[in-house]
Amino acid sequence: MNVITDAEFEEARTLDPEAVRRYLGGKGWRAERNLSGAELWERAAQDDEPGPPYEVLVPFERKRDYPGRIADILETLAVVEARRPGDILREMRLPPVDWQFLRLVPPGPAGTAPLLDLVSALTGLRELHTAAASSALTPQAVQPGQKPQAVKDHVAAVRLDQTRVGSYVVAAHTPLSPLPRPRWPSLFDDDAFSDGPGSRRPEPFARKVSRTLFAGVTCARAAAEETLERDSLTDFAPYAEAGLSANLCEALVKIAGEERRGFSFAFAWSPEVRMEQASPPVEIARRHVEVLEEGAKDLRARLGREPEAVLRGVVTRLSGQGDREAAVYGSLLREEDSRVRSVRVDLRPEDVDKATRAWRRGLEVAVTGDLEPYGTGLRMRQVVGFVVQEE
Structure with missing residues (x-):
C-alpha cells in the first residue's frame, strides 16, 4: 500500500517542488533548515505517536535523483496519513x-x-x-x-x-x-505568512x-x-x-x-x-x-418573507389545470434587474379571467408576488396583485 508504483515514479519526475512544499505546509509540516541542495521538513509526532518526529528532504531542483527523492517523500507521507502514495501525488497536483x-x-x-x-x-x-x-x-x-x-x-x-x-x-x-x-513557515518565523511587516495577502x-x-x-x-x-x-x-x-x-x-x-x-x-x-x-x-x-x-x-416583486409585461401563454399558470413576458420593476424576460406566474382563481382577457387582447399586466428560481428562469408565487392595464 505504501510503495510507489512505476507509473507514479515517472509521474513524480514532473512534479513541481513548490507543489510538494505547498502540500507539506498545509499538513502541518515545517521547514527546519537548508541542507545541500534540499530543504529539511519536519512533522512533530502527535500525542498518540511515540518516537521522534517524521522528516523528509525536499529537493530545490529537478536533478538526476529527483524522482527518487519525491518517491521517498510520498512513501513517508503514505505511512503518516495511511493513504496510497498515488492519492497523495494526485492531491499535490491540485491548485491551492x-x-x-x-x-x-x-x-x-x-x-x-x-x-x-x-x-x-x-x-x-x-x-x-x-x-x-x-x-x-x-x-x-x-x-x-x-x-x-x-x-x-x-x-x-x-x-x-x-x-x-x-x-x-x-x-x-x-x-x-x-x-x-508563499514563503513557507519555519520555526524561526514570527509571521511566516506575511509578505512583510503589517502586510497580509x-x-x-x-x-x-x-x-x-x-x-x-x-x-x-x-x-x-x-x-x-x-x-x-x-x-x-x-x-x-x-x-x-x-x-x-x-x-x-x-x-x-x-x-x-x-x-x-x-x-x-x-x-x-x-x-x-x-x-x-x-x-x-x-x-x-x-x-x-x-x-x-x-x-x-x-x-422569511421577501419583499414583493412587481412584474410588468404581457401574457404570452396560459397553461396548467384550469389555466392557473401564466407566462408573462416583461420586466421586473426593480433597479438592479430590469431586463426583459419570461416569468412563470402561479395565478389565483380570481386572476384567471383577467389573465385570459389580457392574453386575448394583448393588454399589459402588472403582477405583484414573491419570486424564486425556476430552472434557468424565475417563477412568481404567492401573487397578491394582478392588474390589467385597459386599452
Whole structure:
C-alpha cells in the first residue's frame, strides 16, 4: 500500500517542488533548515505517536535523483496519513484549495453508503455551499431565493475528491484564486505568512465562503445545544452575522437524510492564505438535526418573507389545470434587474379571467408576488396583485 508504483515514479519526475512544499505546509509540516541542495521538513509526532518526529528532504531542483527523492517523500507521507502514495501525488497536483470533509455514518460495511443517503447528503452539501456563499456576500437570517452570480460561480467551482478512510467521508475542495508564491513557515518565523511587516495577502472570496461555512455550521450546533439545554427553542437570528441562516439549517437537515443520521464536518485550509482561527471538527448529532429543522421554520415564519416583486409585461401563454399558470413576458420593476424576460406566474382563481382577457387582447399586466428560481428562469408565487392595464 505504501510503495510507489512505476507509473507514479515517472509521474513524480514532473512534479513541481513548490507543489510538494505547498502540500507539506498545509499538513502541518515545517521547514527546519537548508541542507545541500534540499530543504529539511519536519512533522512533530502527535500525542498518540511515540518516537521522534517524521522528516523528509525536499529537493530545490529537478536533478538526476529527483524522482527518487519525491518517491521517498510520498512513501513517508503514505505511512503518516495511511493513504496510497498515488492519492497523495494526485492531491499535490491540485491548485491551492480549502477542504471540507463530510463524514457520514451510514449503516452497513465501512466505506459504503446507501444510494439514497448519498443523494440527500450531496444535495445538502451543495445547498450548504450556496447558503454560505450567500451569507459571505450579505448575512441574512433567511437568504432570498434568487442568488447573485458570485454565489452561482462559487458553487460551480466546488469539486468532489475521492472518499477518505473513516466510515464514509465525502471530500470537497474549493479552489482559491491564483496567489503570489508563499514563503513557507519555519520555526524561526514570527509571521511566516506575511509578505512583510503589517502586510497580509488579500482574502479570496472562496476562502471567505469557507470561513463562513465553518462559522455557520459551528453556530448551528451551538444554537441547537442551547435549545436542548433550555428545553425551549432559542432565537437563531443573532447568529446570522456569523453565517447561520434558515437556508444553512435546512441544508444540514437535508444532509442528515430521512433517517436523520448524525454526521460531522472537518476543515483544512490552504496554507497560502493564513487562517488564524482554530477550526476543530463540528459534529451534528440526530438531536441537533431535529432542533435545526424547527429553528429554520421559526426563522422563515418570523423573518422569511421577501419583499414583493412587481412584474410588468404581457401574457404570452396560459397553461396548467384550469389555466392557473401564466407566462408573462416583461420586466421586473426593480433597479438592479430590469431586463426583459419570461416569468412563470402561479395565478389565483380570481386572476384567471383577467389573465385570459389580457392574453386575448394583448393588454399589459402588472403582477405583484414573491419570486424564486425556476430552472434557468424565475417563477412568481404567492401573487397578491394582478392588474390589467385597459386599452
